[in-house]
Amino acid sequence: MRDAGRPPRRPLPLIPLLLVLLALLDLRTELQLLLDHFTFSSLVEIPRHHPLALVVLLCAPWLFQRSR
Numbered sequence: 001m002r003d004a005g006r007p008p009r010r011p012l013p014l015i016p017l018l019l020v021l022l023a024l025l026d027l028r029t030e031l032q033l034l035l036d037h038f039t040f041s042s043l044v045e046i047p048r049h050h051p052l053a054l055v056v057l058l059c060a061p062w063l064f065q066r067s068r
Helices: 014-026 028-036 040-049 051-067
Strands: none
Touching (some): 014 028, 014 051, 040 051
């Protein structure tokens, strides 16, 4: 009777979470370089070298919403 009136808990969406973590790992070096020495040219180069990681991060809210 403890959960009377509460909706059932949904499990954590593991696949979107894994995709986001892998995208951040892919961008780790570039993000460290941006934090150390920010330049606009380095910011422009990230989409050229890591388009999939950026798309995953941009679509992350939609992925989490769809998995629930």
